[in-house]
Amino acid sequence: MPDNKANIIYVGSDKPLMVYIPPCLETLNVCGEVTIAARGRAISHAVDVAEVLRNRFADVGVQSIEIGTQEVDEGRKISTISITLS
Numbered sequence: 001m002p003d004n005k006a007n008i009i010y011v012g013s014d015k016p017l018m019v020y021i022p023p024c025l026e027t028l029n030v031c032g033e034v035t036i037a038a039r040g041r042a043i044s045h046a047v048d049v050a051e052v053l054r055n056r057f058a059d060v061g062v063q064s065i066e067i068g069t070q071e072v073d074e075g076r077k078i079s080t081i082s083i084t085l086s
Contacts, residue, residue: 033086
């Protein structure tokens with residue numbers, strides 16, 4: 001996951017997809033780039049948020065995608081993704 005926390009939007013799976021679009025757009029306008037991060041079952045929501053932004057706004061493009069695994073309680077592992085748009 002990226003080090004600069006000022007431009008990271010963490011996506012969960014419990015809220016509707018469109019809740020994450022305005023904060024992403026605001027971060028894009030202020031910082032010039034936004035990183036959408038998610039873990040586990042929320043990964044598909046993060047991809048959907050990135051696709052909505054990329055398809056609805058012509059000047060938004062994918063800069064990088066990072067995938068990984070984090071170890072949580074007692075050796076359990078959970079998948080992670082971070083998508084950087086600019």
